[in-house]
Amino acid sequence: MTKANAGGMRRLLLRRSLFGLFTLWVVSIVVFVATQALPGDAAQAILGREATPERLAALREQLHLGGTLPEQYFAWLGKLITFNPGISLAGGKPVVQTIAPMLLNSSVLMLCAAVIAIPLAVFIGTWSALKKDTAVDHVTGVITLVLASLPEFVVGVLLVLLLATGFLHLFPAVFVLIPGQQVWSNPAQLVLPVLTLVLAVSPYIIRIMRATMLEVLDSQYVQQARLKGLPERTVIWRHAIPNAIGPVAQVVALQLAWLIGGVVIVEYLFRFPGIGFQLIDAVTNRDLPVVQSLVIVIALFYVVVNLFADVVTLAANPKVRTAQ
Template structure:
């Protein structure tokens, strides 16, 4: 047993190392990309009327005169110490600016995940159990349509349906006063959450249905039925756990996608999350904020995928235990 745990520890350590290398490469790319943003950040902040003295002073303050690699390592060092620099637009530290935004986005993503994961797994399972019947056909059709629509189309469709012409029951934009938490206005959360959930759920449903069909055809499910195990127990105890491992991978990719895809949805609903912050920062040439957010989203991708791999390792006893001698 000890040896197998060693193997797993080594496996995880290797994955962590690879993740760090990827993150490092991403940081380089992000840094280079922000260098390539057109215009001079100091000019952009102070406007066309700024005097050369003030521009020079600001450049000095933002370390824009240092060589590129020094600026890169200063910034990289800041990432480790939690000092993400100062926002050019507001003048405040980036961490303070982003803290609320990250919280808001996490609420949105968490709510969407809380809805889409169980719904996706349950609907996919039922769809597989009712293979070829009306419920299955309807699910397959609807999930295909939803999966093929871009997120903003779904969002606009929902806005049109629930907050403009048909039913005027839900607000189409988020208008919490600055500084107040988004969850104090639950009604405003409904549309963005549903949109995000509708984008993510179809993939989970389709994957769950596909793996479930495969598992239901497997020898051990037939065996369970032939030894008289009640159907409920066949599904819950024998089939679903096996279908979950591949689905966990899809869920991970969907969660990671949410971190980036949330940008469009937040923009659409004027939701005060990281997506909004990113769009604003790009418009304002707020380089430090763009860099911080890009790294954050990349890190989210990597962490979530790492978690999915761990789920894979721990749900498969073959990877955890030793083989027969």
């Protein structure tokens, strides 16, 4: 039985993964069309009006601008799949080498934010649900609503004013990476960017956690667990939370996927050397291969995070887990 069940689960996951690959393929077409296939000469756009014909020809060669559009697309896609998307036009180094360290830095930032935000939000949401209609609940409700309605750069600026420059001087306002060091070498510098991201993603998770938890706490099986004389702790941890996790996982995934988009602005704000900062840089420099690769990386992250949320939701639902 267990084997067959695992098979059912595996089939579902395989289907989701294939769908994820399909999504990525669609994204690659959009990226290609938006950057390279639009009317006008990409090489000209990159090099500007004063470019010499020789340099234009060389860049066209490098970007595979000769040939028909499908030919160009498949040549580009082939290089992308083999992790060889070309040379960065701005730095002259291969794109992979340019992106990799930034990707690592951003991952550290997002990981810190996720590791703090998710448990914290789940906890506050649950607590708020348990204290329904008390002062605690109302205050949480107002704060999450205010935070959810503020754009993350406003939150970031307020934090800088509050904790770095204006009121208190606890943390540095901008990130300075000394060459040769890693981003986590000076943790104090990480505090403000991480805090901004945490404050940006938590409100949604808190609100959905509270709503889901209220529904679960109102259910008959929770009443039955209480009538069985179980300690309240067991009622919540064993009976309520596993049933609330499934719907919340989807929102968590959406928030994580948002993180990588939100990170662009937050990194720029704090001058954090990550992919967001690099993306803005690459767009300014018209560094086409880097822009294309970063967008694909961000899309990949979206797909993976959503796939992961599906796994969690499925795993939290025994009906799916045990389906033949």
